[in-house]
Amino acid sequence: MDARLGRLDRRSFLKAASALGITAALSLSTANRVFAQTPKKGGHFRIGTGGGSTTDTYDPGTYNNSVLRMIAGSVCNYLMEVDSRGEATPELAESVETVDGLRFIIKLRKGIEFHNGKTFGPEDVIASYNHHRGEGSTSAVKGLMSQITEIKADGPSTVVLSLSAPNADFPAILSDYHLPIFAADGDRIDTSQMVGTGGYTISSNEPGVRAILQRHPNYWREGRGNFDSAEILVVADVVANTNALISGEVDAIEGCDVSTVDLLVKREGIKILEVTGKQYNSMLMFTDVEPFTDNKVRLALKHAIDREAIVKSVLKGYGKVGNDNPITPSYRFYNDQLAQRVYDPDKAKFLLKQAGHDSLEVELSTSAAAFTGAVDVAVLFKEQAAAAGINVSIKREPDDGYWANVWQKKPFIMGSMLGRATADWMFSTSFASDASWNDTHWKNERFNLLLKQARSEVDDTKRKEMYFEMQQIVHDEGGTIVHSLPSLVDAVNDKVQHGPLASNLNLDGNRCIDRWWFA
Template identity: 85%
Template sequence: MDKLHELELDARLGRLDRRSFLKAASALGVTTALSLPTANRVFAQTSKKGGHFRLGTYGGSPTDTYDPGTYTGSLRNVTFAVCNYLMEIDSRGEAVPELAESIETVDGGLRFIIKLRKGIEFHNGKAFGPEDVIASYNHHRGKGSTSAVKGLMAQIAEIKADGPSTVVLTLSAPNAGFPPILSDYHLPIFAADGDRIDTSKMIGTGGYIISSFDPGVRATLKRNPNYWREGHGNFDSAEVLWMEDVVARTNALVSGEVDAIEAPDRSTVHLLAKRKGIKILEVTGTEYYSMLMFTDVEPFTDNNVRLALKHAVDREAIVKSVLNGYGKVGNDNPITPAYRYYNDQLAQRVYDPDKAKFLLKQAGHHSLNVELSTSDAAFTGAVDAAVLFKEQAAPAGINVSIKREPNDGYWTNVWQKKPFVMGYMGGRATADWMFSTSFASDASWNDTHWKDERFDFLLKQARSELDDAKRKEIYFEMQQIVHDKSGTIIHSLPSIVDAVTDRVQHRSLASNWPLDGNRCIDRWWFA
């Protein structure tokens, strides 16, 4: 990264004000005429303090806890407001330092020397230091861990302090792409309590302090007066309301009960956009919508059955009818066009009932009866997508029985519990991260129970391959294997669509998660 790019990044992340940016750029010999466009882009919108921000979201459950290892996504908006991470994903999709000042890769991706920011305090007054990083990460490691990211963190062979502001992280095998993983929402830095973290409360270094928490219902936050990030933590207070019903969320926005909502109904979002005082936010994301089959449960143990189901879905119809055009067709590949190593050579799988029939016969079936569990908690429009799939699959001799599950508890009682379900997966910053999250044999979120020895071998090989061209070849092959063999039907790639009142202000939006990477409470402000 050249020095001017570093300055721009520091400015965009609030580490430099406009005057400091221009002064430093001038010292590099950059003329005012050349530097001003960059500065204007960085500082075009200046944040301001004040107000009570109310957010309507979904996915909450009465069983939600502060334990970061158990997060299913419902607490992302809260955690990103209350805590910081060593790394964060910016609006360009790049992993950049947050609590880390810098991360140096040594020994070909086997070790990482992490310099920590100084002068930062937790909400309880404790000074931030290496022991907090170590305790936070060790929570996800070891035999007793039940963390959703235990598989990811199992890569760490050793983590230790090297002085008062340095952490040395050593992997069991090289993985040059490891640092972006440290931005995962399961990995907030909590205040150390001895050599552990206290998961009965959330003590972070972020812009907000939790005032109250009613799991699956409401969380209230107040501004941290000692927050270290300039231009962040702008609201006086904030409130997160879990509203599983999309109509309820939309009505709350229209009536002024909330200032922003996640995932409005795409079938009516064009009408919402016409309402005075409401803005629609849309960005191209890395998430996907899916149908998930347990590959160790009949009839899904036979790959011909899995392929038949993949050919029995009309992806274009789902994008048009369910996403209302806000997205692209999926191709049973979790690595979307937004990723660096996207395999653009995969043949697009299309709706073909005759081929689905043929594949069923190859598996010894003249017809097939399956039960598909669905709920709009899986994604907005999941019930409609299931109804469409039932109609689309019928000509292939596939009889789909739809079981509509309760919105409440869908992610704890249905997902990873029942053999054929509607699903959703948010994007990750790298191909390795995505594959390690849901497709590796030992992944905690292997939500189809799929295992492939060749795939697992390639996953490890790619981590230690420093030649970019060779790494690309490996990832291309991995995508082909998933496309051909996995139990995941990725039928659509949705755009991220949120809705806010027009008094909500923001800079360029991140696209790794909804609501500005789920950092809206930390990053946004009122006009």
């Protein structure tokens, strides 16, 4: 088999797909959740979250916070969803079949209606996916979806999707939160509103403030859509969010303040939900803007941060140290042979000297919206970097609009990234040269070549070698300082019930409204 020529036999593809936890024919029965008890209907579920912005829109290509993800995951469904094992399982798809990893036959569930009464069919999938593929598309997943060369209907309940090269990971991509299925409006989707097939409709929405959802009476998923209504409240201040849970103003909060989470542990009637995921916290440098164009400067900054202190002081032990690698230990093909980068101000000074600097002045933009504790990390880094002759000027940015106005706009900022199902997906999202979310403007020819080759390689040994080398390149040359790997920590009152929790995002993959219920 020569993967570069796109030849992949069925046996080889099945071997690769099976190793990823994806079968060639995925049955909806594998996606059914087993609950400890039968879910009950009723109640008004209130969530407090620091996500959400006044700039939010319903355009799925722009989703970049938890409010939009929760709304989309409640009002809409996806062809695939991520389960509690981190695997992609069918949702609106009934099955996904392939012979060669190039051509996927997707059988759709029958008898499902959108909230406007339209029957769900192939045209909705095609319009929803083409929204991210067009020449003028600015979607965050345009790069991921560009591998689709053709998407067409084959009868009333089948979609045939062809790729430019074999990709054993492709079914997992269809679970991305940017890819909800909207009702087709001609050959397009109407992004001024959200018309889906999910358990809820939008009663009202004031971006950056609150959204109220009402249960749709004809939801097709058994055991889902249990609350009568749900309310998502944007509370950027984590202390206020915590107090809202304690006082009973909300039933759940997303992203606990780990500095005070022990106080919640001691509170009667409150449960802490902690899961280990694939997310990471970072500092992002534009590698095409001085002084970050010089890799010696980038390395100096990577050695000027005390990761252990951040995990201890800011995460309070709810996480692990990062190693300038977005592929965390939870991923298949994680490179466990990378030397752990440690705080070494003397080495940072030496690297700066090699780059022609006796000292360095940098401005670091930060906000609580970047991640919980981002401002505290910036303050710590300022103190730590000073020992290396690096003077960090902290720019406290407004929480509202941080991801729209600062991220990918300013050259040195605090950032964070949610986990993805596969290493290829993570790299393709933010590290490929042509990625829409290439938030460090980093370009590396060798990395890009390996990324394409590994995507279609079915020999596990060769594939592992490729991903190991890619992680080494990012670790040594990338513009992302991955300083910590936080656990996902949420809190709920004891009325809230749930099944096994997904670990791809907070609050059960940000689908708590769809999946949970009251006792």
